[in-house]
Ligand code: ATP
C-alpha cells in the first residue's frame with residue numbers, strides 16, 4: 001500500500017502495488033459500506049461497478065476488479081499517473097486550442113464508445129477527467145452522479161454549469177446530455193470559465209442555459225466557435241454527434257502533427 005492519491009465521497013484512494021510478481025501498480029479506491037448504506041446508494045454503487053468493469057477503452061478508466069471485507073469495498077482501478085485534469089486547468093487558467101482540441105477528441109471518442117453501449121455518462125466536467133501517464137484522458141465516475149452528486153463543484157457551490165436546458169427545466173433527457181456537456185467542456189478548456197456562468201448565481205445561470213445565451217470572448221478561433229455552437233443547441237436532436245465532432249475541422253486540424 002502506497003501514498004494516498006485522493007479522497008473520495010466514501011473513502012480514500014491509494015496508490016498500491018501487487019505483492020505477486022511482476023509488480024502491478026494500480027489505484028485502490030476504498031468505499032465504506034456503512035456510508036453507502038447510510039446514503040441509500042447500495043443498488044447504485046453495485047450497478048456502476050458492474051458497468052465500469054465491462055468497459056474497455058483507452059480513454060475510459062479501467063476497473064480491473066473489486067473485493068470487500070466487513071467494512072469496506074475495494075475497487076482496483078487503473079492508475080491515472082498525471083492526476084486530475086481539473087488541477088491542470090486551475091493551474092494554467094485555460095488551455096491552448098491545440099491542447100483543448102486533443103482533449104475534446106479523446107472525450108468524444110470515450111463518449112461515443114459509452115453511448116454505443118447504451119451508457120450515458122451524465123456528469124462530464126473537468127473534475128471527472130483524470131490524466132494517464134502520457135497525458136491522455138481517462139474518463140471516470142460514470143453515472144454515479146445522477147444519484148450521488150459527489151464532485152467538488154456540486155457539493156461546494158452547487159453550480160449548474162454543465163447541465164443542459166432539458167435538465168435545468170426538469171424535462172426528460174436522453175444521451176444527448178453528454179453532447180451538450182462536451183460543448184461546455186470545450187468552452188471551459190479554451191476560455192477558462194464555463195459558458196453560462198452568471199454572477200447573480202444559480203438563477204442567472206439557469207436563465208442563460210435555458211436561453212442558450214452563448215457568447216465568446218475575443219481571440220477564439222472561428223472553428224472552435226463553430227464546433228461549440230453545434231454542440232450547445234437547445235433541442236437535443238440538433239446537437240452534433242460524436243462522429244461529427246471527430247470529423248470537425250477544429251478537431252481534424254490538430255489531430256495529426258504534434
Ligand atoms: P469525489 O466526490 O471527489 O468525486 P469520489 O468518491 O468520486 O469523490 P474519486 O473522484 O474516484 O472519488 O477519487 C477521489 C480522488 O482520488 C480523485 O479526485 C483523484 O484525485 C484521486 N483518484 C481517484 N482515482 C484515481 C486513479 N485511478 N488514479 C489516480 N488518482 C485517482
Ligand code: MG
Nearest residue numbers: 128141150151
Ligand atoms: Mg469523483
